[in-house]
Amino acid sequence: MDVIKAVQHYAEKMINDVPGMKALLLDTETTPIISLVTTQSTLLTKECYLIDRIDNRNRDKMKHLKCICFLRPTRETLQYLVAELREPSYGDYYLYFSNTIRKSDIEQLAEVDEHEVIREVQEYYGDYLAINPDLFSLGQDPHHYFGNSINSWEADTFEQSVKGLCAVLLSLKKKPIIRYERKSAMAKRLATEVQHTITSEGQLFDFRRPDTPPILLVLDRRNDPVTPLLMQWTYQAMVHELIGIHHGRVDMTNVPEVKNELKEIVLSPDQDPFFKKSMYLNLGDLGATIKQYVDEYQSKTKSNMNIESIADMKRFVEEYPEFRKLSGNVSKHVALVSELSRRVAQDHLLEISELEQGLACNENHSSDLKNIQRLIESPQIDQDSKVRLVLLYALRYERMANNSVKALVDLLDRAGISEKKSALVPSLLFYAGYQQRQDDLFSNQSFLSRGKSALKGLKGVENVYTQHTPHLSETLDLLIKARLKDTDYPYISNDNSMLRERPQDIIVFICGGTTFEEARYIAQLNATTPGVRIVLGGNNVHNSKSFLSQISKVGEDYMNLLASSSR
Amino acid sequence: MIGSAASFGFFMGSVVRSENRLPASNLNLPIIINQRRILDNKIKMATSFKDRTNEFHSMCERIHTRTHTPTSILERRALLSPEPSNASKAKNSKKAPHARSEFSVMAAEISRQITNTAGKLEKLTRLAKRKTLFDDKPIEISELTFIIKQDIAKLNKQIAMLQDYTKHQKQVSKQATEHTSNVVVALQSKLADTSMTFKDVLEIRTENMKMSKDKRDQFLFSAAEQGTDPALGESNSPLMKSRRRGLETTPMSPQSANNVAVLEETQDPEQESTLSLGIPMITQQQQQEMMVMEQDRYIDHRSSAIESIESTIAELGGIFQQLATMVAEQRETVQRIDQNTNDIEMNVMGAQRELLKYYTSISSNRWLIIKIFLSQRSPWNY
Numbered sequence: 001m002d003v004i005k006a007v008q009h010y011a012e013k014m015i016n017d018v019p020g021m022k023a024l025l026l027d028t029e030t031t032p033i034i035s036l037v038t039t040q041s042t043l044l045t046k047e048c049y050l051i052d053r054i055d056n057r058n059r060d061k062m063k064h065l066k067c068i069c070f071l072r073p074t075r076e077t078l079q080y081l082v083a084e085l086r087e088p089s090y091g092d093y094y095l096y097f098s099n100t101i102r103k104s105d106i107e108q109l110a111e112v113d114e115h116e117v118i119r120e121v122q123e124y125y126g127d128y129l130a131i132n133p134d135l136f137s138l139g140q141d142p143h144h145y146f147g148n149s150i151n152s153w154e155a156d157t158f159e160q161s162v163k164g165l166c167a168v169l170l171s172l173k174k175k176p177i178i179r180y181e182r183k184s185a186m187a188k189r190l191a192t193e194v195q196h197t198i199t200s201e202g203q204l205f206d207f208r209r210p211d212t213p214p215i216l217l218v219l220d221r222r223n224d225p226v227t228p229l230l231m232q233w234t235y236q237a238m239v240h241e242l243i244g245i246h247h248g249r250v251d252m253t254n255v256p257e258v259k260n261e262l263k264e265i266v267l268s269p270d271q272d273p274f275f276k277k278s279m280y281l282n283l284g285d286l287g288a289t290i291k292q293y294v295d296e297y298q299s300k301t302k303s304n305m306n307i308e309s310i311a312d313m314k315r316f317v318e319e320y321p322e323f324r325k326l327s328g329n330v331s332k333h334v335a336l337v338s339e340l341s342r343r344v345a346q347d348h349l350l351e352i353s354e355l356e357q358g359l360a361c362n363e364n365h366s367s368d369l370k371n372i373q374r375l376i377e378s379p380q381i382d383q384d385s386k387v388r389l390v391l392l393y394a395l396r397y398e399r400m401a402n403n404s405v406k407a408l409v410d411l412l413d414r415a416g417i418s419e420k421k422s423a424l425v426p427s428l429l430f431y432a433g434y435q436q437r438q439d440d441l442f443s444n445q446s447f448l449s450r451g452k453s454a455l456k457g458l459k460g461v462e463n464v465y466t467q468h469t470p471h472l473s474e475t476l477d478l479l480i481k482a483r484l485k486d487t488d489y490p491y492i493s494n495d496n497s498m499l500r501e502r503p504q505d506i507i508v509f510i511c512g513g514t515t516f517e518e519a520r521y522i523a524q525l526n527a528t529t530p531g532v533r534i535v536l537g538g539n540n541v542h543n544s545k546s547f548l549s550q551i552s553k554v555g556e557d558y559m560n561l562l563a564s565s566s567r
Numbered sequence: 568m569i570g571s572a573a574s575f576g577f578f579m580g581s582v583v584r585s586e587n588r589l590p591a592s593n594l595n596l597p598i599i600i601n602q603r604r605i606l607d608n609k610i611k612m613a614t615s616f617k618d619r620t621n622e623f624h625s626m627c628e629r630i631h632t633r634t635h636t637p638t639s640i641l642e643r644r645a646l647l648s649p650e651p652s653n654a655s656k657a658k659n660s661k662k663a664p665h666a667r668s669e670f671s672v673m674a675a676e677i678s679r680q681i682t683n684t685a686g687k688l689e690k691l692t693r694l695a696k697r698k699t700l701f702d703d704k705p706i707e708i709s710e711l712t713f714i715i716k717q718d719i720a721k722l723n724k725q726i727a728m729l730q731d732y733t734k735h736q737k738q739v740s741k742q743a744t745e746h747t748s749n750v751v752v753a754l755q756s757k758l759a760d761t762s763m764t765f766k767d768v769l770e771i772r773t774e775n776m777k778m779s780k781d782k783r784d785q786f787l788f789s790a791a792e793q794g795t796d797p798a799l800g801e802s803n804s805p806l807m808k809s810r811r812r813g814l815e816t817t818p819m820s821p822q823s824a825n826n827v828a829v830l831e832e833t834q835d836p837e838q839e840s841t842l843s844l845g846i847p848m849i850t851q852q853q854q855q856e857m858m859v860m861e862q863d864r865y866i867d868h869r870s871s872a873i874e875s876i877e878s879t880i881a882e883l884g885g886i887f888q889q890l891a892t893m894v895a896e897q898r899e900t901v902q903r904i905d906q907n908t909n910d911i912e913m914n915v916m917g918a919q920r921e922l923l924k925y926y927t928s929i930s931s932n933r934w935l936i937i938k939i940f941l942s943q944r945s946p947w948n949y
Contacts, residue, residue: 010616106619110626123617173615204617 001533003130006171008037010126015046022066023050029072032247054080066092073101094120098127127167135519136537138164142550151185175205176216178492183438184220191218195492214505221512224471225432228547231353236279237516241543359392360468427555506534514538684718695772705872
């Protein structure tokens with residue numbers, strides 16, 4: 001149950017199976033998949049000297065090289081492949097497809113292979129981005145989720161989601177029982193289609209049956225719109241929130257005073273042990289860890305400084321590459337963390353985050369309203385943050401009779417925030433308002449849950465900035481204790497004979513994207529709960545910016561539709 | 568791969584072990600098969616990807632055959648009737664350097680078929696070299712043998728046709744004729760090689776069958792010995808031993824398939840007689856009889872297989888003779904070459920002799936010139 005290992009295994013197998021000098025051809029989709037799990041130097045040590053894209057048509061002819069093609073079998077890629085095979089640039093072709101390929105496509109390839117260069121055709125199910133060992137993403141564009149209505153998929157996205165999810169299941173060798181969120185039509189559609197694929201591809205999914213069957217839980221983002229709106233304080237999530245992580249890379253070009261070699265840095269828990277250790281630490285703990293790291297670096301530097309004997313010199317020469325690596329890593333993380341703390345100070349993020357967390361966790365209408373008004377009027381605060389505060393307010397107090405959402409939107413207008421941004425408030429409520437959500441997100445709908453949340457409030461919180469736990473935690477708690485209600489999260493298949501047991505392997509998929517906060521929660525859960533292994537995935541990994549742009553797209557496309565149809 | 572090899576070894580081991588106690592071996596067989604299935608499943612589980620190369624290859628082949636059937640019909644027509652248009656076509660193809668001549672297309676077709684046959688032969692070799700006692704596939708082997716036999720015969724015929732075709736066709740240059748005849752000879756030798764290996768494989772097969780038969784006979788006797796009382800067994804043992812020795816020393820040529828059957832038949836009454844010497848256990852006797860019946864069936868099977876092999880070898884012999892005549896034809900030309908070289912040698916010698924003669928005449932003439940010179944000069948002196 002380690003998605004990075006799974007994809008890595010595929011990549012290694014691909015490279016190792018082909019002897020001799022070789023070139024690696026990728027397409028737009030598989031390039032990030034490969035780049036997330038391996039590095040160019042690893043590929044070079046395996047005699048893979050050339051890495052190129054298949055859509056790059058002016059490649060040199062090198063008949064002495066063997067060519068490994070790792071491609072997602074989309075129509076476009078297949079066209080490129082056909083063109084490539086008509087005039088092969090390399091000696092032999094080993095085709096690895098990242099997903100199931102249709103028979104007709106194989107036939108087409110066979111027809112085109114006049115030079116008889118194809119040696120192998122294989123399906124390696126690495127059709128997803130493995131970000132953390134327990135987090136995967138399908139890397140889809142959040143602007144293209146919805147089809148005709150807000151409750152249906154766009155056809156291409158849907159197809160790719162089904163394929164990606166099946167690839168995850170195949171690469172982890174799981175044949176799960178599927179549960180979905182009752183109220184979400186999208187989750188249901190996805191779950192049904194995945195089940196259909198599993199039954200139709202019977203012999204592919206013919207794995208050894210474990211004692212307790214694994215579970216695939218298909219959830220919908222709209223059940224928890226709060227998590228992607230919050231400011232994050234743990235390392236990985238914070239970097240994604242403030243700067244953005246794309247395919248494991250962080251673009252630092254907009255950061256002031258950054259060295260040239262740090263313009264674009266790689267953050268991968270697989271290749272960077274320090275990052276692996278600290279990715280779930282919050283900013284305060286991170287500071288301490290990075291201090292330790294720098295100290296270690298300093299001591300290394302000192303030991304490198306005093307070269308007095310031949311033995312010292314020998315040791316120095318031997319350790320120097322390692323030392324260089326360490327120094328590069330240290331400067332990378334120091335630059336990143338200094339940027340994070342700069343942004344925190346500049347944007348008054350501590351203050352905002354405190355209020356955000358308060359809105360997300362506790363019910364205290366009058367003081368919340370007062371604080372929001374104060375912050376909206378304050379000129380130092382970023383516009384997006386103001387909008388987010390109003391969005392959180394609207395979500396929490398949506399059902400309160402005398403809420404002042406309208407007044408706050410007016411206040412936003414007065415503070416000079418564009419209409420487009422303030423229109424996010426109705427859009428969000430339309431997308432993920434009370435009507436759309438299934439579960440009691442804020443624990444304020446029944447007397448019992450109110451009591452529970454009050455009790456939680458009495459206990460006090462350790463850290464006011466990270467007191468929010470994603471809604472996913474409650475769902476998973478119930479699931480692990482085998483107490484998740486069948487009525488709320490029904491099974492897709494009918495035989496419920498062996499379902500009363502506690503599940504061991506759980507794969508969670510969130511339609512509409514997941515977040516790093518949830519990923520962190522899953523990682524903690526994996527570490528603390530023995531015997532349970534969870535993998536989280538989503539169509540993409542949201543930060544607040546991408547989530548808001550998705551919402552605004554929803555507003556543009558569907559609110560008008562609604563208005564015109566109601567008219 | 569290593570895993571599967573190891574598992575195969577494991578099977579071999581279990582088979583050998585079960586040989587030691589034959590009566591139970593028939594019960595063991597399904598268990599072994601089950602184990603193999605389980606292991607196969609395990610191998611499948613270790614990898615979660617799908618290899619579709621075979622699918623691709625079969626697709627390739629299908630497309631290949633689809634595109635090539637019409638041309639092969641054309642070839643056949645060309646083979647059957649060497650029309651004058653063909654010759655003109657050949658000329659045309661000569662003008663266009665890239666178009667392959669019909670002859671070469673045909674030759675390529677034949678060579679491809681030879682390769683195919685070689686592939687089948689390889690499969691047969693694999694089957695024939697297996698030394699399991701239970702799981703050898705006599706039907707498959709005989710089928711394959713039959714197919715290969717037919718293939719070879721057909722190829723032989725085709726090559727002959729090709730030869731005729733080249734003879735009928737008037738070639739433009741001497742080099743072209745030479746080339747075609749060379750190609751034909753090469754094809755023939757290739758076919759000869761193939762049929763040679765085929766013969767080898769069949770020999771291996773007969774060898775294997777003989778060996779397994781020997782083993783089987785051993786078991787039969789040991790089972791009989793176990794069945795009898797120790798005292799009686801001892802009294803019987805010299806007889807048995809002599810019988811066994813006789814069996815072992817009997818040469819088992821492939822032609823003597825009937826011989827083997829006869830041996831088996833003679834052995835059966837013998838067994839009954841040893842049993843009737845006074846064994847009180849009827850149940851055991853019944854068991855023995857059942858076993859013997861089963862053995863008989865198996866032996867019949869085997870003898871028929873051996874017969875088929877024998878006939879195949881005979882047919883192969885015919886093919887070899889044909890090939891031998893071809894080679895003999897070739898010898899004529901080779902001999903002619905030899906003669907020609909002899910002639911050349913003689914001619915060269917003659918030429919040398921003539922040259923020498925000429926040289927001596929010239930050298931004698933030199934003196935004449937001098938004499939003339941002298942004689943011309945003398946009048947002036949006088």
